C-alpha cells in the first residue's frame with residue numbers, strides 16, 4: 001500500500017536540517033534587519049579605500065569614521081548597521097554584504113550633507129568669514145585644471161601664517177589649523193559662476209562644498225570642462241598623486257592644456273627655486289591642499305624682508321625655516 005506520510009516526513013526533516021545548516025553556516029542571513037553587527041566589505045575599486053571611507057564616514061560620526069569602520073590592514077569593512085542607526089539609510093542596497101562604488105556614491109549623497117554644517121549661501125559664508133577682505137585673506141588668481149573659469153583662491157592669512165610657522169624644516173609639511181576655510185571663486189566673463197570651498201574638519205579631513213551662480217549650495221560645479229560632483233569627485237584629485245599645472249612647473253611657466261591656458265594671472269612673488277624645492281608643496285600636498293600658498297607666502301615674506309619692510313614675527317618665521325641669515 002502506498003504510504004505518502006513517511007516520505008513527506010523524510011522530506012521535511014531534510015528541509016529542516018538544511019535550514020539549520022544554513023543558519024549555522026551563514027550567520028549573516030538572519031541579521032539583515034540591522035540589529036546585529038553587519039560588516040560590509042568595501043569593494044569600491046579605488047586605490048585608497050580606507051582613506052576615502054574615513055573621509056566619507058567621518059562626515060557622519062565626526063571622528064574620522066572610527067566608529068563605523070573596521071580594517072584588518074588588508075580589507076576594509078564598514079558597519080552598515082551603525083550607519084543605518086545613525087542616518088536611517090541602508091547602505092547595502094543590493095544586500096550582497098559588500099559596499100560597491102555606486103552604493104558609496106548613493107550613501108554619500110544621502111549622508112554627507114555638508115550644507116547642514118556650513119552656510120547655506122555664499123553670502124552667509126562671506127558674512128561669517130569675511131574672506132573677500134584683503135586683510136583677512138592671502139589671494140591668488142589663476143587658470144588651472146579644475147575649470148576653464150579663472151579661479152580666485154582665498155586662504156585665510158592667519159591660518160596660512162600658522163601653517164608656515166609650524167613647519168618642521170627637516171620635514172616641511174604644510175598643515176592648516178582645524179576650521180580653516182579656503183575659498184575658490186570661479187569667474188567667467190566678469191561674473192561669478194560658482195564658488196568651491198574646503199573647510200578643515202576636526203578629524204583632519206576637509207569638507208568640500210559648492211555654491212552655484214546664485215550663491216546657493218549645489219551638488220556639483222557646472223563650468224567647463226566637466227561638472228564635478230561634490231564631494232565624491234573632489235576627493236579624486238585632492239587625495240590623488242597626479243600633479244597639475246600651473247603648480248607643477250612653478251616657478252617656470254606652464255604650457256597651455258587641452259582646455260586653455262594654465263597660469264597664475266595675479267602678480268605672484270618671485271620665489272627662488274630653492275624655496276619651491278624646500279616646500280615641494282604641490283607634490284607633497286601634505287594636507288590634501290593642492291595650491292602652493294605657503295611657497296608663495298614665504299616668497300612674499302622674503303621680498304618684504306629684502307625691502308626692509310617685514311614684521312619681527314614674520315622675520316622669525318623665515319629664520320626658523322631657513323636659518324638666521326634670512
Ligand code: HEC
Pocket residue numbers: 142143144145146151153182183184196197198208209210220221228229230231233234235236237238244245246247288289290291292
Ligand atoms: C581635476 C582635478 C580637481 C578636481 C576634480 C577638484 N579639484 Fe580642487 N583643486 C585642484 C587643483 C590643481 C587645485 C590647486 C589650485 C588650482 O590649480 O586651481 C585645487 C584647489 C582647490 C581649492 C583651493 C585649496 C587648494 O587645495 O589649493 C579648493 C577650495 C578646491 N580645489 C575645491 C574643490 C572642490 C569643492 C572640488 C569638487 C567639487 C574640487 N576642488 C575638485 C584640482 C581639482
